[in-house]
Amino acid sequence: MSSALGNFPANADYAALLPFTVVALAPLLILFIDLFYRESGPWRRTVAVGIAIVWLVAAGVLQALQYPHDYAAFGGAFVQGGFSIVFSEIVIVATIATLLLSIGVGRDDQVAGTTALLLWSASGAMLMSGASNLLMVFLGLELLSLGLYCLCAISARGTARESALKYLILSSMASGFLLYGSALMFGATGSVAFSALASAVVTPLLALGAGLFMVGLAFKLSMVPFHEWTPDVYEGAPLPVTAFMSVATKAGTLAVLARFAYAALPSDHAAKILVPLWVLAALSMVIGNLGALAQTDMKRLLAYSGIAQVGYIVAAFAGTTALGLRYALLYLAGYTVMNLGAFAVVALMSRDGDAVVGLPRFAGLAYRRPWLAAAMTFFLIGLAGLPPTIGFTGKVLILAANVGAGYAWLAGILVLSTAISAYVYFKIVRVMFVHADPRHVRDERSRNVLPWVAVAVCAVATFVLGIVPLTPSNVLPLVK
Amino acid sequence: MTVTALVLGPILAGLVIYLIPRKQSRTATTLAAVIAALTFVLAVADPHAADASRHWLSRPFDASFHLGFGPTSYWIVLLLSLCTFGGALALSGHRSRDTAAQLLILQGAMNGVFLAKDLLLFALFWDLMLIPVFLVLIGAGPHARAAWKYLIYNLAGGLALLLATAAFGIVAGTTDVIGNPNAHVAIGETWGMWVFAGIAFAFLIKTPVFPFHTWMPDTYGDLPAPVVAVVSAVQSKAGLYGFIVITLPFLGPEMAQAQTLMFVLGSVALIYGALAALAERDAKRVVAYSSLSHLGLILLAIFSGSALALAGAVVYIIAHGLFSAALFLTLGAVEQREETRDLARLGGLGARNPKLAGALMLGALAALGLPGLAGFSGEILILTGLFKAGFVWPAIVALVAVVLASAYMLRLFQGIMNGPEVPDLPERRDLTWAEGLAIAPLVIGFVLLGLNPGLVISVLTEATRVVGSR
Numbered sequence: 001m002s003s004a005l006g007n008f009p010a011n012a013d014y015a016a017l018l019p020f021t022v023v024a025l026a027p028l029l030i031l032f033i034d035l036f037y038r039e040s041g042p043w044r045r046t047v048a049v050g051i052a053i054v055w056l057v058a059a060g061v062l063q064a065l066q067y068p069h070d071y072a073a074f075g076g077a078f079v080q081g082g083f084s085i086v087f088s089e090i091v092i093v094a095t096i097a098t099l100l101l102s103i104g105v106g107r108d109d110q111v112a113g114t115t116a117l118l119l120w121s122a123s124g125a126m127l128m129s130g131a132s133n134l135l136m137v138f139l140g141l142e143l144l145s146l147g148l149y150c151l152c153a154i155s156a157r158g159t160a161r162e163s164a165l166k167y168l169i170l171s172s173m174a175s176g177f178l179l180y181g182s183a184l185m186f187g188a189t190g191s192v193a194f195s196a197l198a199s200a201v202v203t204p205l206l207a208l209g210a211g212l213f214m215v216g217l218a219f220k221l222s223m224v225p226f227h228e229w230t231p232d233v234y235e236g237a238p239l240p241v242t243a244f245m246s247v248a249t250k251a252g253t254l255a256v257l258a259r260f261a262y263a264a265l266p267s268d269h270a271a272k273i274l275v276p277l278w279v280l281a282a283l284s285m286v287i288g289n290l291g292a293l294a295q296t297d298m299k300r301l302l303a304y305s306g307i308a309q310v311g312y313i314v315a316a317f318a319g320t321t322a323l324g325l326r327y328a329l330l331y332l333a334g335y336t337v338m339n340l341g342a343f344a345v346v347a348l349m350s351r352d353g354d355a356v357v358g359l360p361r362f363a364g365l366a367y368r369r370p371w372l373a374a375a376m377t378f379f380l381i382g383l384a385g386l387p388p389t390i391g392f393t394g395k396v397l398i399l400a401a402n403v404g405a406g407y408a409w410l411a412g413i414l415v416l417s418t419a420i421s422a423y424v425y426f427k428i429v430r431v432m433f434v435h436a437d438p439r440h441v442r443d444e445r446s447r448n449v450l451p452w453v454a455v456a457v458c459a460v461a462t463f464v465l466g467i468v469p470l471t472p473s474n475v476l477p478l479v480k
Numbered sequence: 481m482t483v484t485a486l487v488l489g490p491i492l493a494g495l496v497i498y499l500i501p502r503k504q505s506r507t508a509t510t511l512a513a514v515i516a517a518l519t520f521v522l523a524v525a526d527p528h529a530a531d532a533s534r535h536w537l538s539r540p541f542d543a544s545f546h547l548g549f550g551p552t553s554y555w556i557v558l559l560l561s562l563c564t565f566g567g568a569l570a571l572s573g574h575r576s577r578d579t580a581a582q583l584l585i586l587q588g589a590m591n592g593v594f595l596a597k598d599l600l601l602f603a604l605f606w607d608l609m610l611i612p613v614f615l616v617l618i619g620a621g622p623h624a625r626a627a628w629k630y631l632i633y634n635l636a637g638g639l640a641l642l643l644a645t646a647a648f649g650i651v652a653g654t655t656d657v658i659g660n661p662n663a664h665v666a667i668g669e670t671w672g673m674w675v676f677a678g679i680a681f682a683f684l685i686k687t688p689v690f691p692f693h694t695w696m697p698d699t700y701g702d703l704p705a706p707v708v709a710v711v712s713a714v715q716s717k718a719g720l721y722g723f724i725v726i727t728l729p730f731l732g733p734e735m736a737q738a739q740t741l742m743f744v745l746g747s748v749a750l751i752y753g754a755l756a757a758l759a760e761r762d763a764k765r766v767v768a769y770s771s772l773s774h775l776g777l778i779l780l781a782i783f784s785g786s787a788l789a790l791a792g793a794v795v796y797i798i799a800h801g802l803f804s805a806a807l808f809l810t811l812g813a814v815e816q817r818e819e820t821r822d823l824a825r826l827g828g829l830g831a832r833n834p835k836l837a838g839a840l841m842l843g844a845l846a847a848l849g850l851p852g853l854a855g856f857s858g859e860i861l862i863l864t865g866l867f868k869a870g871f872v873w874p875a876i877v878a879l880v881a882v883v884l885a886s887a888y889m890l891r892l893f894q895g896i897m898n899g900p901e902v903p904d905l906p907e908r909r910d911l912t913w914a915e916g917l918a919i920a921p922l923v924i925g926f927v928l929l930g931l932n933p934g935l936v937i938s939v940l941t942e943a944t945r946v947v948g949s950r
């Protein structure tokens with residue numbers, strides 16, 4: 001059953017694919033309904049986004065019901081279980097938040113299209129969460145990326161085209177690495193299933209393939225030194241799309257990386273093969289934060305911050321311990337709410353929810369819009385790893401996991417880079433709390449108030465997760 | 481219940497104060513002072529309050545939200561509520577609502593540090609107390625540099641503490657150990673020195689001790705005087721308190737190994753702080769450097785391993801808190817009147833402001849160790865303890881610093897109160913009743929503690945027990 005390509009679609013278990021199917025089919029409905037509008041109006045966007053949110057919530061609930069069980073589809077190519085469900089739920093949360101942010105962005109007649117693309121991208125990320133076969137990984141990744149290429153280009157800004165093209169070319173290169181690595185691993189083992197890789201004899205070919213595969217994933221995760229595209233792409237893309245990329249893309253790719261690291265490598269050689277990954281994590285933490293020091297555009301700053309945060313999460317995998325995986329998931333959930341919260345605040349600072357927001361726009365925010373400044377301060381405190389947030393609790397747990405797994409050096413680098421990051425995040429806090437002449441600051445308010453919902457939910461989640469760090473127990477990835 | 485209220489109450493009240501309109505600053509500061517007074521009453525009324533404990537983590541190590549009074553922390557909590565009360569009353573200016581709120585949040589966070597019976601919770605509050613001070617600094621301070629120095633230095637320490645806490649938890653299996661006489665935790669050879677190094681790094685920065693002190697004069701100079709009073713009186717004791725309740729019981733061998741190094745650092749801090757205080761022209765920074773000197777003395781006492789010196793350290797922690805808060809509040813009152821802290825530009829205030837001069841005189845006398853005031857009780861215990869334990873040289877260094885203390889404290893007093901009146905300075909007005917009310921409890925505190933050492937008997941016994949049990 002493991003390497004059977006022959007019976008690929010035959011014994012598909014539709015239960016496993018049900019949440020994915022719900023999310024993947026919603027765009028058809030949205031586009032179909034959109035056909036009947038003769039003129040543009042605010043209704044058009046509300047209906048599209050409303051349907052999307054309802055269907056996402058439905059998919060989320062379905063998945064939550066599935067949580068205690070394990071399902072497999074396509075002969076084990078797609079495995080739905082605790083591991084994939086946690087990742088998929090994060091993707092769904094990120095997508096809903098993105099929709100809340102995006103309702104005001106773009107023309108009325110574009111919204112159904114962008115919503116559809118976003119949902120297909122999200123379904124790609126969900127597919128990646130459950131993929132336990134090299135082909136399924138590629139399928140999910142491409143489904144995720146194809147939608148994003150279009151979404152990046154959708155805004156009328158000049159930089160959007162640049163951003164989309166850059167993303168297309170560099171992302172294709174990453175896919176190339178991934179495919180080449182997959183091909184080599186297939187050549188070495190004669191199978192595309194993760195379970196077959198795990199029991200294979202390690203040959204240089206397999207190690208090289210695994211290396212290239214991880215390079216492809218590191219590209220997608222924008223880990224140093226494969227991160228250069230990230231700030232430019234984030235800057236050019238519309239704000240909601242950036243928010244989506246910073247969370248959902250990372251969640252999907254991290255799911256693949258985690259399943260690969262934990263379950264797809266021969267256990268006696270895994271530690272050696274994965275060493276470069278920990279080095280990349282260390283580099284990402286340090287260089288991501290150093291890069292963020294000089295940024296003044298919020299999207300670029302959050303891009304660099306995301307590079308560093310992914311470094312923290314990957315560092316938690318070090319030693320591939322079960323606890324490390326649980327804390328990585330916890331921190332990923334925390335990063336999701338903190339980062340989306342920060343993006344929602346940025347969205348609330350421009351009229352259409354998608355303007356270039358630089359650091360000077362935050363000047364004196366605490367005096368003009370105290371609630372917004374308070375929320376932003378809270379998210380930044382969390383991203384900097386200070387209490388009382390999940391940023392603090394998550395980091396302590398990752399440190400403990402690293403120390404327990406014998407990777408104290410990685411914990412040391414994590415601490416060092418967190419100290420650097422304090423300047424990055426508190427620079428924004430400082431700007432907000434320093435008095436500014438109101439005549440010199442452009443004070444725009446978003447017409448769309450829905451991001452406030454995202455801000456409130458994210459703030460509560462950031463606090464509650466920090467006090468009650470939920471770490472689900474059955475999250476070890478399965479391969480069938 | 482009581483202990484939880486002491487931590488969460490001020491924090492929540494601080495957040496509520498943010499809802500008061502910025503213009504009604506008097507309401508805000510009065511409310512803050514009332515809350516602080518309530519925490520004092522609460523702690524006095526219920527000195528045997530039961531611990532509050534809620535389970536937090538079971539993996540990778542056991543941790544709880546465990547708060548409770550310890551014999552040392554009880555007194556520090558009382559001291560903190562007095563300082564916060566005084567600080568809130570002394571607040572003025574257009575930012576006083578924000579500062580009042582942050583002062584209360586700071587009080588709650590610091591109560592958390594001192595009441596935490598779990599090392600991880602201790603580390604949590606340790607990091608939390610950075611935030612209100614940073615916010616006050618960026619709001620009030622003229623120099624952004626001071627805020628960055630404060631944040632980066634102290635966060636570096638806090639993160640080292642966090643890493644050490646994680647390692648402690650992994651090795652020991654639990655962090656719910658502070659003040660628990662039955663906790664037998666052996667960190668072992670491999671990790672002991674690393675854990676100790678991380679914890680000590682954090683504590684030395686926070687205290688601060690030479691050579692990690694460079695953030696301190698800038699921070700103390702830029703913070704509004706009412707906030708410095710709290711930070712200098714109590715926050716600077718967090719590290720020393722940590723040495724007593726965390727490293728002394730659980731990392732004893734490592735402390736013994738680090739003794740020489742700490743003696744050198746403490747001695748350097750003693751002399752360097754005293755000399756810098758003698759040379760400094762900024763009145764607030766004089767007291768800041770004097771703190772550096774005094775806290776070096778406490779460090780010597782803690783690392784001497786002598787029960788007597790340790791008891792002295794605990795007494796001196798409280799005493800220094802009382803008189804340094806009184807000094808900073810008085811200097812704040814001076815600065816507010818004269819719009820300068822420069823000793824060369826001040827002078828002759830004493831003749832027309834007897835209350836102000838009296839407050840400063842009492843504070844200065846307590847700081848220089850006049851017998852009968854609290855500073856003396858601590859110093860004599862520490863010096864005797866050091867001498868008896870055979871540490872002659874550190875005792876001599878400390879004696880020299882004590883002599884220097886008289887010089888800089890009298891110089892401070894003379895520079896402000898004596899001499900010819902400086903003509904071009906603005907209005908002169910003696911202490912208002914609010915300012916008097918802010919300073920009076922602190923003065924009463926250090927007079928009582930000096931006259932009646934019986935107040936600290938329980939502290940003495942606990943400190944002795946900690947050392948005696950080893």
